[in-house]
């Protein structure tokens with residue numbers, strides 16, 4: 001038995017109806033020789049084709065002469081046969097990573113061509129083709145042209161080296177064993193394959209928290225942050241070795257660094273970004289890394305945030321800090337990803353990132369990307385989009401999404417993030433007038449989309465098997481944010497659970513309905529935030545409903561609930577462009593699902609359909625639980641239809657999810673009742 005699941009790269013035998021055509025075009029493969037990426041392509045075909053087609057592939061170094069057809073993979077420059085079969089100008093125009101898949105007839109043979117302008121594109125094209133085979137799609141008349149929407153599609157691992165914990169990770173300990181590196185584990189390559197198969201092209205191997213913060217933390221994992229040590233010279237060999245695995249799959253390696261590295265790793269007595277010795281230290285460190293890892297992507301920095309050191313320690317600002325480090329990387333083509341996750345000085349944390357960063361627009365160097373979480377708070381089940389999107393036209397921006405389910409049920413709940421991400425991407429910021437959805441941003445070179453990773457050592461990788469869908473969907477949405485969510489999900493289900501239509505429909509439905517259910521039982525669904533608490537006594541690193549933690553976040557009083565973030569309150573709504581700002585300022589126009597994020601309203605305030613605020617909160621909490629039970633039952637209906645191991649595992653988690661959702665509902669509704677003294681119309685909440 002494998003020690004871990006193969007996720008969506010399962011490669012099961014295709015049905016007979018497709019077999020002949022697949023065999024004719026794919027059993028013989030002619031692949032360009034040169035790049036490391038092409039050796040990865042060859043390995044993948046050797047892995048996939050025997051299982052899919054029931055026979056070993058023949059790999060050729062020239063066009064096969066003895067076959068009726070073949071698969072050709074290479075750039076037009078590599079292979080004359082490809083240059084003769086596809087329009088080379090179209091290939092030349094493809095962005096890095098883009099590719100063509102084309103069914104052609106060449107010398108009387110039925111061929112399939114996978115071609116691209118870069119070797120990375122050949123990897124993606126190959127995985128695309130394998131996905132078609134895996135989902136039993138026809139390939140006799142293929143004419144696919146694909147290009148990534150964003151230049152950068154990065155994974156951020158919040159893995160703590162050596163200690164091997166994963167902050168906000170629920171799939172077991174970190175897969176990265178720095179103690180044993182440079183020795184490599186097969187799992188590294190399998191992770192690289194999973195990422196490349198969905199188009200991820202960069203990975204930051206270590207957590208953004210690189211030192212233990214000053215403040216005491218409820219999270220035991222905080223006690224072992226040593227990430228800054230990765231920059232020590234004697235550890236770079238380990239990094240180099242890991243990088244070599246991911247490079248074969250077109251994935252550039254990055255590191256999170258500590259702003260005070262010149263003091264921690266070096267022996268300077270300051271990390272002041274304007275100090276020349278500090279600047280020289282960063283330059284030397286960058287030179288040293290690039291000597292070993294020429295395709296090094298750059299540094300990710302969490303500075304002046306949650307106790308991490310930063311430029312403020314020296315009376316400097318984020319521009320000074322980011323640029324000093326960026327200049328060291330610039331000669332090598334590297335980039336600084338500088339996080340905008342700052343809070344703590346404003347009473348309403350929502351206002352702070354914009355307040356801090358927007359005035360700095362235009363001052364960051366060209367190789368700095370400001371990395372911004374999707375919402376102004378912190379990966380809550382639902383948030384409005386960050387006001388910074390579209391607000392810094394002179395600065396490269398990155399969108400940070402959370403793949404791991406920190407606030408959406410962790411390793412237990414089936415909560416699928418793609419519908420949330422779709423809502424975010426489709427949101428019209430009006431940054432360039434009407435029709436400026438979030439997905440139209442982040443398109444410049446140096447911009448992109450970042451996902452906080454979710455994998456660990458568990459057999460499932462992600463704590464629960466269904467959460468693999470979030471990793472898959474992240475890659476697909478970062479590649480094409482306008483793709484149909486249903487299509488992406490269905491594609492994942494087919495590859496993961498096979499092509500039985502009932503299974504496909506059921507799992508697709510479960511995933512798509514899961515997010516709203518989670519919002520309802522965890523928050524009441526009107527835009528309240530942080531109705532949870534990081535409680536280690538319950539389960540280490542686990543959130544559960546805990547009213548003691550809430551008041552600061554949602555403003556409940558005896559009269560009403562919600563936070564006034566309009567012009568009469570914190571003013572956050574005014575950070576959006578009109579008409580978005582106007583919409584959020586107005587109680588009538590503000591969308592109901594964000595109402596209490598922007599407004600403090602009486603408990604008995606009537607919503608559009610006449611229901612009161614408090615009643616809607618009750619109703620949503622109950623509806624969320626009922627919906628979760630329905631999803632659990634849907635899953636139960638799959639017994640016998642999918643393998644026992646995954647069926648049972650997810651079924652058990654669904655039972656736990658229902659119990660936790662009930663607990664959440666009860667704590668929340670009691671709390672609403674305690675403050676409002678308004679009983680539930682249906683008698684479910686109130687004094688017995």
Ligand code: GCW
Pocket residue numbers: 158167168208209302306341378379
């Ligand atoms: O949401 C908070 C998390 C921290 C995380 C921080 C961040 C990596 O609870 O675990 O630290 O955000 O994004 O920096």
